[in-house]
Amino acid sequence: FILIAVRKELSAVEFYSEDRLSEDVRFTYVAESRPGSPGKNSIRFFGRPSGHTWKSVYALFFDSNGRDYDRQAGKLTIFEGEYGTHFWAKADVENTEFRVRLRRDDGSEFFNRKFLLSTNWEKYSFNYTIPPGTDKPQTFPVTGASSAAHITWFIETPNANVTMDDFFLGPVDHVNPTAFVDELYDALVEYNPGVIRFWGIQLGSGLFNQIAGPYERGTYSHNPRAVYGGAYEYSLHEFLELCKEIGADPWYVVPPIFTQQELKELVDYLSAPQGQAAYNNSVVDIRVAQGQVEPWTDVFDTIYLEYGNEMWGFGSSIDPFYGASAVGGLRTGELANYRFNILKENPWYDNSKIKLSVGGQAGAPLTNRDISQNAPDLDILNIAPYFGDLKNWSSIEDISDLGTYSYDKVYRSLLASPDYWVRDGMVKRSYGNMTAGNPHMQMAIYENNFHTTYVSRYNITQEMVNNYVAGFGGAFALSLHSLKAMEVFNITVQNPFALAGFSFIDSRQDFPVRVWGMTRDLRSTGRKRPTFLGIQMANEAIIGDMVRTNVDSESWIHPAGYNSINSEQEIKYIQAFTFKDDFGEYGMILYNLDLYDAHEVIVNFPRDVVIGDIKILHTHSLEITNEDNENIKIVDGFNYVTPINSTSVRVMLPKISIMTIKTGEHLLLSPESISWWDVLIERIKEIFR
Numbered sequence: 001f002i003l004i005a006v007r008k009e010l011s012a013v014e015f016y017s018e019d020r021l022s023e024d025v026r027f028t029y030v031a032e033s034r035p036g037s038p039g040k041n042s043i044r045f046f047g048r049p050s051g052h053t054w055k056s057v058y059a060l061f062f063d064s065n066g067r068d069y070d071r072q073a074g075k076l077t078i079f080e081g082e083y084g085t086h087f088w089a090k091a092d093v094e095n096t097e098f099r100v101r102l103r104r105d106d107g108s109e110f111f112n113r114k115f116l117l118s119t120n121w122e123k124y125s126f127n128y129t130i131p132p133g134t135d136k137p138q139t140f141p142v143t144g145a146s147s148a149a150h151i152t153w154f155i156e157t158p159n160a161n162v163t164m165d166d167f168f169l170g171p172v173d174h175v176n177p178t179a180f181v182d183e184l185y186d187a188l189v190e191y192n193p194g195v196i197r198f199w200g201i202q203l204g205s206g207l208f209n210q211i212a213g214p215y216e217r218g219t220y221s222h223n224p225r226a227v228y229g230g231a232y233e234y235s236l237h238e239f240l241e242l243c244k245e246i247g248a249d250p251w252y253v254v255p256p257i258f259t260q261q262e263l264k265e266l267v268d269y270l271s272a273p274q275g276q277a278a279y280n281n282s283v284v285d286i287r288v289a290q291g292q293v294e295p296w297t298d299v300f301d302t303i304y305l306e307y308g309n310e311m312w313g314f315g316s317s318i319d320p321f322y323g324a325s326a327v328g329g330l331r332t333g334e335l336a337n338y339r340f341n342i343l344k345e346n347p348w349y350d351n352s353k354i355k356l357s358v359g360g361q362a363g364a365p366l367t368n369r370d371i372s373q374n375a376p377d378l379d380i381l382n383i384a385p386y387f388g389d390l391k392n393w394s395s396i397e398d399i400s401d402l403g404t405y406s407y408d409k410v411y412r413s414l415l416a417s418p419d420y421w422v423r424d425g426m427v428k429r430s431y432g433n434m435t436a437g438n439p440h441m442q443m444a445i446y447e448n449n450f451h452t453t454y455v456s457r458y459n460i461t462q463e464m465v466n467n468y469v470a471g472f473g474g475a476f477a478l479s480l481h482s483l484k485a486m487e488v489f490n491i492t493v494q495n496p497f498a499l500a501g502f503s504f505i506d507s508r509q510d511f512p513v514r515v516w517g518m519t520r521d522l523r524s525t526g527r528k529r530p531t532f533l534g535i536q537m538a539n540e541a542i543i544g545d546m547v548r549t550n551v552d553s554e555s556w557i558h559p560a561g562y563n564s565i566n567s568e569q570e571i572k573y574i575q576a577f578t579f580k581d582d583f584g585e586y587g588m589i590l591y592n593l594d595l596y597d598a599h600e601v602i603v604n605f606p607r608d609v610v611i612g613d614i615k616i617l618h619t620h621s622l623e624i625t626n627e628d629n630e631n632i633k634i635v636d637g638f639n640y641v642t643p644i645n646s647t648s649v650r651v652m653l654p655k656i657s658i659m660t661i662k663t664g665e666h667l668l669l670s671p672e673s674i675s676w677w678d679v680l681i682e683r684i685k686e687i688f689r
Contacts, residue, residue: 027058034088034121034165038216042088042165047096047155056155066146067105070503070512074142077523079110079135079149082173086125088165091117097156102169106147108136111169117162127172138524140628166215178245179214179238183522187499188246191532192539196243197251197446197495199309200233203324205255207262210236211269211286220255223323236269237290240299249302251446251495256308256324256335260342266305267346270354271297278346297353304493305343306357306382306446307336312367329370332358337375344377355379359446362386365429372437380493381434382444385427386451387417387481389564390460390468405464408595409562411622414473415593416558416571418480422488424567431489443489447497449478449516449531454509462511466625470514472632473622475534475658476591483538483577483589486546496535520627527626533634534658537617541589541660544581549588551576553599574601574653585609585664592653595622601651603661608646612667614638618657 027046033039047056066073085100095116102111110130138146151169155162176185188196202210204222212235221231236252243250258266261279268277268284273295277284287296297303311332313325326332336358343349343356357380360368372381392409421427434441450469478496485491501517518532528536553574560568575591586609592599616637624631637659642650653659 030163032163034123037088037166038213039166042163044161044163045153045155047160047162048158050158052158057152059150059152061148061150064148065502066142067148070505071145072142072512073502073521074138074140074146075135075524076502076521077149079108080130080132081171082127082129083111083170084125084127084172085111085113085169086123087167088121088123089115089117089162090119090121091157091160091162092119093157093160094119095157096160096162098162099152099154099156101152101154102149103152104135104147104149106136108134108147110134114156121165176245178242179234180242181523183526184499185242185245187519187522187526187528187532188242188248190528191499191536193246193248194539194542195249195251195304195493195495196239196246197253197304197306198236198239199253199446201231202233202253202255203309203321204229204257207258207265207269207283210255211283211290213290223321225322237287237292240296241292244299249300249304250296251304251306251493253306253309256311256339258339263339263343264346267343267349267354269296270303271295271346271348271350278348295348297350300353302355303353304355304357304380304444305340306359307340308359310359310361311336312359312361312364312371329361329364329367330374333371333374336371337377341377351379357382357444357446359384360430360434362426362430365426365433367433368430369433369437372434372441374437375441376438378441380442380444381438382446383427383430384447384497385421385425385430385445385481385485386447386449387421387477388414388450388452388469390452390455390465391564392562407621407623410468411473411595412556412558412571413563413565414468414477414622415480416565416569417477417563418484419571420558420565420567420569421481422484423569425565427485427489427491443491445482445485445491445494447495448481449497449518450474452515453504453506453513455513462513465511466514466627467623470520470529470625470627471621471623472530472619472625472656475530475537475617475632476593476622476656477534478531479534479538479589479658480575480591482535487577496531514627527630528633529626530632533617533632537615537634537658537660538577538589540615541577541587541662542579543585543587543662544579547578547580547586549576549578574599576603583664585612586662588661590651590653590659590661592655592657594655596655598652598654601653602644602648603651604648605663606647609663610665611641611643611649611661612664613660613662614641615660616640616654616657617659618654620655622656 028044029041030044031041033042045058063077065076097114098117099114103109111128113126115124174182176182178185201221205220209217219229219232222229240250264279265283268279269287272284274284274288308324310321311326312329313319313321315325315327319325326335340356356378358371358375358378360371360381360383362383362385368381431443434443452469455465482494498516500519500522503512503514505512518529520527520529551572551574553572555570555572558569558571560566573594577589579587614637615634617634619632626632640652644650
């Protein structure tokens with residue numbers, strides 16, 4: 001967690017007084033900033049007049065999800081370690097007493113310090129240690145409202161007003177080389193993505209605001225419903241820096257309001273050497289000043305640019321991106337094509353390094369034909385084939401009656417969904433319509449995950465839904481949807497949504513549903529949801545290009561008309577996908593989709609191999625979650641595999657399990673081992689120690 005106060009409407013500012021006179025709440029923004037500030041404005045707090053007994057108090061609340069939104073969330077950040085509080089301030093009365101406090105509603109206090117302010121701008125800095133346990137621990141499952149955190153500013157001197165600028169509060173002991181907290185960085189290292197998408201609600205933001213430093217950029221997410229843009233995000237530079245350190249290619253959602261000049265300057269920023277910009281050297285100078293001398297296009301294999309986010313939206317007041325929608329596929333394609341052709345006018349644009357895309361609509365496949373047909377000069381059409389309908393879950397077919405919950409029916413349909421999506425479902429239909437409109441376009445996935453929302457209408461309990469979306473079934477569903485799309489349609493660029501986000505609710509639901517975060521949280525428990533672990537396993541196996549894998553397996557027949565699977569499907573219990581690197585080594589991921597039984601699998605490689613690494617992910621039920629305990633994790637899988645000969649191994653796959661097998665002597669955990677048998681014997685010894 002890092003709190004940076006910027007020039008924005010502080011919607012959470014509150015006022016407390018003994019007589020609760022809310023009309024005395026007073027603060028304003030002034031066109032003045034501290035000396036040397038890159039910004040233009042500051043905030044002025046007005047103190048209490050003499051003769052009044054109330055205190056001038058301004059509070060900004062955060063980590064309040066568990067209090068105000070979803071009471072099962074609990075604390076999503078835990079305060080401990082080395083922190084810093086830094087700000088610039090001045091008062092109009094010399095030696096004004098100005099107190100800054102960080103605490104929770106439950107009384108846990110982490111910082112409380114009084115500063116004496118002068119009438120001149122001065123910087124005030126204080127680093128401090130928050131010992132473990134100061135932030136009171138929580139028990140799981142969380143019940144009742146949790147305690148929100150708040151940073152509070154007190155003016156304790158009468159008749160004194162305080163002007164504050166460039167306020168920072170956050171951890172100062174993080175060691176990763178980016179602007180992001182260690183927990184996020186470490187999670188991405190584990191996840192090992194090939195591409196990361198930057199969708200930060202950057203609607204209404206210009207290029208300069210996207211690349212400016214933390215105290216220089218303002219807020220955005222402007223739309224016709226909001227007087228003020230309420231979002232403050234990381235910068236494009238910070239995002240690209242993160243991708244560079246993680247080793248992933250960046251995918252940037254270009255704000256649709258960029259001017260023609262800004263579109264051309266974006267290419268300068270990404271591609272031009274210092275002093276050689278085609279349109280504006282200042283954007284290149286900003287990149288260099290932030291530490292990136294080399295053009296970003298020299299850093300990455302590919303930079304993906306997407307024109308807006310879901311521009312096909314219908315543009316009414318209930319459109320989540322109201323004000324940034326083109327209303328339909330025809331206009332979306334025409335607009336994206338026209339605007340990105342302006343970007344191409346910059347001579348530094350290189351189609352081998354920058355790929356241009358526009359978002360399609362998986363749920364309306366014909367829209368994809370309109371978009372692709374009217375965007376002939378773009379490279380990629382993106383879709384978001386969300387899954388996880390839960391309309392049918394009972395052992396009786398009348399869903400208006402609660403009936404008896406059927407684990408078999410619910411999870412067989414979830415496991416059948418990936419095959420249906422590419423054989424007859426929205427991925428196949430979207431791909432077919434795209435190629436009909438533009439046969440030269442490729443397809444990518446800009447978002448994917450469960451979309452099991454608005455389910456309360458189906459008379460199902462919150463526990464059932466949350467076990468479904470946050471349970472072990474998600475490890476299979478999300479990774480299999482991804483791998484099937486890759487196998488059938490060569491969709492290699494994919495972005496599951498999203499790394500963080502405890503739960504979601506809107507007016508059409510009765511309760512929060514635990515989508516779309518692939519982590520339960522990052523700074524409290526750090527536990528990974530099964531969707532994260534399933535994709536992590538897939539990324540472990542993807543060491544190169546996919547190669548054909550022939551699978552001979554028993555199967556089951558899934559009936560049509562159940563949970564949006566509208567045609568009968570034959571589903572193999574054993575599924576497998578194999579990848580091959582430039583050195584001829586293999587990475588394989590194996591699935592056992594049988595809900596009840598283990599399966600013995602013989603894996604035959606096309607040449608002699610040395611098994612170097614085996615990982616397995618399994619538990620006894622697809623309803624098991626990591627929400628309250630770490631019940632599911634990736635572990636060593638050597639004891640499930642035995643060699644047959646130099647090209648074959650026998651695998652015992654437990655029921656509902658995922659396994660990765662990687663070949664290569666360089667992966668052996670014991671470098672001195674001279675054979676597979678030696679490694680196996682050592683593993684058996686470890687089990688019985």
